[in-house]
Amino acid sequence: MLNRWMKISVLSAFLILGLFLVFIPTFVSASLQPDDPLPTAIPPETYPNSNTYPAVVYLATQDDLQILYRLVIDFEGLRYVDGAPPTSGAAFRPSIATVYINPDQAQTLSRAGLSPIPIPNEGYRSFLAYGPGSNAPDAWPTFDQFVARMQALETAHSDIVDLVSIGNSVLGKPLYCMEITDFPGVDEGEPEFKYTANHHGDETTGVEMTMRLAELLASNYGIDPVMTDMVDKMEIWLCPIYNPDGYIAGTRYNAHNKDLNRDFPDRFTDPIDDPTGREPETQAYMYFGYDHRFVMGANYHGGAQVLNYPWDAVSGPPYNAPDDQLFFDFGLGYTSRNSYLWNGGWPYGMTRGWEWYMIYGGMQDWAYNYRGEHHVTLEISNTKSPAYNQMDLYWNQNRDAMLWWIQRVWTGLSGQVLDARDNTPLDATVTLVGRDIPNTIHTDPEVGDYHRVISAGDYTLDASADGYQSEISNVTVISGTLSSRDFYLCPEDPWIVSGYVTDAVTGIPLQATIEFIGSHQVVNSDPVTGDYSIEICPASYTMHVSALWHYSEERIVTVDHSQTQDYALLPTPNLSPSEKSASASMPLPMDVVHYQLLVKNAGITATISITDTLPMSITWTGELTATQGIPFFDAGQILWQGELSPSQPVTITYAVSLNQCLPADSAVLNIAEFDDGVNGIVTSKVQLDVANAVPTLPGSPSPLDGAVSQPITTSLSWAASTDLNCDPITYDLAFGTSPTPPIVETDLSATNYDPGALLPGTTYYWYVIAHDGLTQTPGPTWTFSTSPLITFLPLTIK
Numbered sequence: 001m002l003n004r005w006m007k008i009s010v011l012s013a014f015l016i017l018g019l020f021l022v023f024i025p026t027f028v029s030a031s032l033q034p035d036d037p038l039p040t041a042i043p044p045e046t047y048p049n050s051n052t053y054p055a056v057v058y059l060a061t062q063d064d065l066q067i068l069y070r071l072v073i074d075f076e077g078l079r080y081v082d083g084a085p086p087t088s089g090a091a092f093r094p095s096i097a098t099v100y101i102n103p104d105q106a107q108t109l110s111r112a113g114l115s116p117i118p119i120p121n122e123g124y125r126s127f128l129a130y131g132p133g134s135n136a137p138d139a140w141p142t143f144d145q146f147v148a149r150m151q152a153l154e155t156a157h158s159d160i161v162d163l164v165s166i167g168n169s170v171l172g173k174p175l176y177c178m179e180i181t182d183f184p185g186v187d188e189g190e191p192e193f194k195y196t197a198n199h200h201g202d203e204t205t206g207v208e209m210t211m212r213l214a215e216l217l218a219s220n221y222g223i224d225p226v227m228t229d230m231v232d233k234m235e236i237w238l239c240p241i242y243n244p245d246g247y248i249a250g251t252r253y254n255a256h257n258k259d260l261n262r263d264f265p266d267r268f269t270d271p272i273d274d275p276t277g278r279e280p281e282t283q284a285y286m287y288f289g290y291d292h293r294f295v296m297g298a299n300y301h302g303g304a305q306v307l308n309y310p311w312d313a314v315s316g317p318p319y320n321a322p323d324d325q326l327f328f329d330f331g332l333g334y335t336s337r338n339s340y341l342w343n344g345g346w347p348y349g350m351t352r353g354w355e356w357y358m359i360y361g362g363m364q365d366w367a368y369n370y371r372g373e374h375h376v377t378l379e380i381s382n383t384k385s386p387a388y389n390q391m392d393l394y395w396n397q398n399r400d401a402m403l404w405w406i407q408r409v410w411t412g413l414s415g416q417v418l419d420a421r422d423n424t425p426l427d428a429t430v431t432l433v434g435r436d437i438p439n440t441i442h443t444d445p446e447v448g449d450y451h452r453v454i455s456a457g458d459y460t461l462d463a464s465a466d467g468y469q470s471e472i473s474n475v476t477v478i479s480g481t482l483s484s485r486d487f488y489l490c491p492e493d494p495w496i497v498s499g500y501v502t503d504a505v506t507g508i509p510l511q512a513t514i515e516f517i518g519s520h521q522v523v524n525s526d527p528v529t530g531d532y533s534i535e536i537c538p539a540s541y542t543m544h545v546s547a548l549w550h551y552s553e554e555r556i557v558t559v560d561h562s563q564t565q566d567y568a569l570l571p572t573p574n575l576s577p578s579e580k581s582a583s584a585s586m587p588l589p590m591d592v593v594h595y596q597l598l599v600k601n602a603g604i605t606a607t608i609s610i611t612d613t614l615p616m617s618i619t620w621t622g623e624l625t626a627t628q629g630i631p632f633f634d635a636g637q638i639l640w641q642g643e644l645s646p647s648q649p650v651t652i653t654y655a656v657s658l659n660q661c662l663p664a665d666s667a668v669l670n671i672a673e674f675d676d677g678v679n680g681i682v683t684s685k686v687q688l689d690v691a692n693a694v695p696t697l698p699g700s701p702s703p704l705d706g707a708v709s710q711p712i713t714t715s716l717s718w719a720a721s722t723d724l725n726c727d728p729i730t731y732d733l734a735f736g737t738s739p740t741p742p743i744v745e746t747d748l749s750a751t752n753y754d755p756g757a758l759l760p761g762t763t764y765y766w767y768v769i770a771h772d773g774l775t776q777t778p779g780p781t782w783t784f785s786t787s788p789l790i791t792f793l794p795l796t797i798k
């Protein structure tokens with residue numbers, strides 16, 4: 001039987017070579033005519049090493065469709081006879097199904113009145129034309145070339161790329177996945193994501209897309225902030241070649257001629273979630289799913305352009321998955337970024353799987369139903385295997401969509417489930433109470449973290465683990481954001497530990513923090529009464545009680561009954577009331593400022609050290625006093641040490657002068673440190689803001705004020721003004737014959753001015769305004785007069 005069909009397969013291959021030039025990729029829809037919807041039959045074109053070939057079947061009624069399901073025919077496409085995709089919720093219309101059948105199935109179908117018409121084997125024709133290993137210039141890389149490319153990526157980015165084989169194909173080829181994350185191989189409590197491609201060996205577009213995505217993420221790490229974040233805060237798994245044997249041979253199937261996307265457990269036909277007895281590739285990916293907690297995933301296919309989301313199979317209401325709206329919302333983000341999908345014929349570029357055609361045993365429904373993974377099937381090229389030189393076009397369509405879709409793992413619900421006694425991560429489930437299956441979220445037992453994408457809304461979560469009491473909590477999810485909720489589970493009913501905390505000297509109630517070390521269990525005592533009460537998971541703990549300005553206390557307690565634990569904490573020294581002050585807040589350079597340190601101890605008597613470091617901008621004047629003990633100055637610091645009781649604070653006073661030329665508005669920051677030797681250093685700081693000094697009055701005029709008989713060539717000068725901030729000074733000059741002369745020059749930096757030729761016998765008035773940029777100082781008005789005009793008669797003329 002097999003030999004006979006192998007012969008036909010070889011014959012088909014020759015036939016295909018002959019037919020190749022007239023090959024039309026969209027054969028089915030191109031050949032459909034309203035009155036003759038079916039293509040002309042051709043000899044069956046089988047897959048290599050297989051007797052299965054593609055055909056179409058005309059379905060006149062809903063019953064015809066049911067025949068395909070009942071006979072478990074592998075079919076992979078359904079269109080109305082006019083070529084349109086099935087419309088959601090519409091009544092049945094005559095359709096054409098693409099099926100994969102062997103001769104026995106062909107006979108069975110014919111007997112059922114559905115005569116299959118063989119059609120060209122598009123995937124295998126592509127393989128023969130430019131598949132891996134072909135000599136065509138646009139041939140696909142071989143499996144080994146893809147492996148080398150993955151290895152090269154791992155070598156070039158070994159810090160963030162880990163190439164892992166999760167199993168072997170029937171023929172022993174490794175099933176490679178690339179883990180892309182900041183610490184590959186380390187469980188970090190990050191959401192996990194996976195893209196797989198090439199379940200069907202002749203559907204190759206996704207191989208190149210997932211490979212390019214890996215290269216994109218790796219090469220942009222540390223460069224693009226969003227992609228860097230993705231690598232740092234997720235575990236991204238990319239598995240380009242799911243079916244190496246199919247890829248190498250150019251067949252839809254694996255080497256056992258099994259359709260790997262029909263081999264998973266299924267809610268209706270095969271409900272036991274057990275890898276046993278399945279194809280090696282299926283087993284590998286099931287164990288891969290168990291080993292990880294994939295929040296989201298997708299598997300890439302070809303032969304259509306549509307995003308297909310659960311359910312792939314239904315048997316009755318409810319037809320829609322509990323996350324139907326979220327599948328649509330996230331799907332819209334993908335299809336709206338990909339014009340091929342958007343224009344692929346389906347509304348919004350999407351369809352629920354079962355509304356198109358039902359399949360049983362696909363990865364999508366398994367991942368969603370059994371693992372709670374938000375998983376879709378992405379059909380991204382109408383041609384199963386476009387020529388390799390077309391990949392830039394597909395990459396441009398998928399790149400941003402792939403990135404966007406992955407980032408959805410940062411929304412929904414997340415948290416940790418831990419042992420209440422010691423924070424051990426738990427292998428737990430978090431159930432969405434009152435929701436349909438899938439309603440269970442599994443934690444990653446190594447970290448205890450869980451993640452679930454979900455639509456906005458209010459949810460009740462029930463966290464449970466073997467040997468522990470479950471815990472229920474309500475949480476609200478806001479669209480596009482992540483809501484976090486942690487659970488701490490206890491094996492038994494808790495006991496109550498209560499008591500009160502006081503000051504051991506005064507008996508005053510204290511606000512204390514009561515911790516049970518190693519666990520999350522913590523409570524604060526009431527600041528007024530000192531009372532506390534907490535339910536504690538039974539175990540032995542080190543109880544740690546601490547309060548401000550008190551020595552903390554630890555006690556080993558065994559919580560196997562409700563009990564009282566009172567604490568009286570010894571006070572420490574307490575220098576918190578201490579403060580520093582200054583006699584001025586806005587001094588000028590050269591001013592003397594007095595600082596005062598008032599150091600109070602509100603706790604128990606202790607030896608106190610005071611250190612007050614003077615900044616470079618001030619100079620100690622030599623003045624230093626204290627109300628007790630002996631302060632001293634050394635190496636730019638005011639120092640004091642001594643015993644300080646609560647009843648006798650010390651006041652230290654000292655004087656400094658501000659250095660000349662400190663700029664206006666500059667700050668002089670002075671920090672005093674008070675050390676009680678127990679609580680760490682208490683500081684008190686004083687900041688002075690240097691004031692602006694006005695320029696000094698302009699003076700020393702030349703000519704002197706009131707001078708007479710000055711030459712008409714007289715020029716003006718005056719003595720420079722200064723100011724304490726040492727600001728640069730500029731001058732405005734007023735000059736004229738009026739007693740209130742006009743400003744004739746501004747912003748002079750020199751202290752002289754040439755007014756040009758003066759009139760004889762004239763009185764002039766002038767003054768200078770000194771500026772420092774912030775303020776100005778006008779000088780007094782000065783005056784002088786020029787010599788009168790004298791006419792010398794030439795005596796010789798007489």
Ligand SMILES: [Zn+2]
Binds near residue numbers: 302
């Ligand atoms: Zn496929």
